[in-house]
Amino acid sequence: MNDTTQTPHRAEHPPTRTAGAERTPAPDPGSPRRRRFAPERWAAWGFLAPVTAYLVLFYAYPLYRNLDLSLRHYTVRSFVDGDAPFTGLANYREIWHDPTFLPALVHTVLFTAVSLLFQYGIGLALAVFFFQRFRLSATLRALFLVPWLLPLIVSASTWSWMLNSDSGVVNTALHAVGVDPVNWLTAPTWSLVSVIIANIWIGIPFNLVVLYSGLQTIPESLHEAASLDGANAWQRFRRVTFPLLRPVSAITLLLGLVYTLKVFDLIWIMTKGGPVDSSTTFATWSYRLGFGNLLPSFGPGAAVGNLLVIAALVFGLIYIRVQRKQASA
Template sequence: MTEPRPDPARRRMRRREEVFRWAFLAPAIAFLLLYFGYPIVKNLMMSVQDYTTRTFYTGESPFVGLANYAAVVKSSVFSTALINTVLFTVGSITGQFTIGLALAVFFKKHFPLNGVMRSLMLLPWLLPMIVSSAIWKWMLDKDSGVVNQLLGLAGVENIPWLTSTEVALIAVVMVNIWLGIPFNMTILYSGLQDIPDELYEAAALDGATGWRAFRNITWPLLRPVVSVVLILGVVYTLKVLDIILGLTEGGPSNATETLATQSYRLSFANFEFGQGAALGNILVLISLVFAMVYLRMTRSGTED
């Protein structure tokens, strides 16, 4: 028995639907290729070329292989920038996530002016980074900053927040924590809203309240949201540039120099665009490795 042939009108309708589907997708695909695909490919090409200001005049950028990568890794600043990047990222993510989660749990409770206070908490996130860094640079000034003035009321001597190699990185981490709290709080609060209240009510009947309810109900159900927050937070923090440049410019004595600021300096201060691109690619690789490892660990923990 032969199968009936598809109706020609139906075939034309399917082809038309397929054309319309691709027509709607085409602008998005073109946008991704133009603004994401091309820069990535261009950056990879620059990282294996001797790409300097001379290239803009001559159009020549000789192929040098992995020489740019070797140059940035062997640089005396690389190890310092790498350590600072790790400390800056770990400190920032720990502070942002811990405080953001605490605030999200706090705002889950219903009380007067809850919505108003949550809206005000978003202000640091809405301010342009360069504006925030300028405000904090004034606040952390050793002689006239409001932070030292308040500490002086408690008998604490003026602290050189931005000019001391011992505390400059701490100051930058502190500012970045302040900027990242609203993002963590908002995403985690949204995740908490999806947890049914009936689960807490049932657990309360068994005596599981407070910390026990958080450990047995809130945390397990919030883990997917936590994964997203941590991955996005780490990727964003690794590439933080404007805050550090606005506060310390990587100083004093490279105390706050990170891989991101070093890549910027190589490209736009030393005009070694090939080395700057190579260091940028190393930073991207670190981000990808972290994301893959964390997702694998999270997936293994969920399966167990």
């Protein structure tokens, strides 16, 4: 009898774990480390990289260079050898004591304020007029965009021809009704008026388009309710339309302000800031200091340009503050 001996199964015991050999748990998908290296974050940075590079190359770096230019004594030779001594605020003191500073400041304020006032007022009136949706409304509205679409050099040259003292159509029309010719571009009294008129004509279409878009966002039911309450057209505009257009009006005026502050080519082509600085603004003065002389003054020209940047920045911050107050009210 063959006895088969069966080996008893050994009881398997889990291996003992030492204190230092514990298994590291897998990272939680919601942990900060996991989120830091998540593909979504890399994709977001990938989308932001082109915009960031564009802002740095075409906004931040030029502003830095212009600021550095205004704080140093640059000459033509300095641009070649790169040796421009640091002068601090000397360039700003120079333009402050320059006799052109005060007239240029006054002309800049007048040019900007009068242009904005008439551009916004006429643009708003045209937007309300075309919002009536009559026949040929779309066609006429498209025709009003022509001044906005034309290159500024074409618009400025056209106005220079129209306002010419000898052969301009404006003086021809004035002569036809018995009015003496006006030296629009060559008389110190009229040169600033001439460039303001041309700038108003160019800026009206922008105000028309933006304000017309704002009118389309106002519910028609509000106008109908005001009509049922007995409000006439003027009362509906004053109490319903205009208050609801305030956000659109604010951004329209801000963009118009920034654009008008930097208007250079229109004034330069029509009057070159003259005669006798009668139409000189900060924009034309900055260009003339930096590029309009045989011996350019790069530092003072950059300083004048920085004053325009500061003005635009101040009004931008005021706009942001007003918007935040309205949002929290």
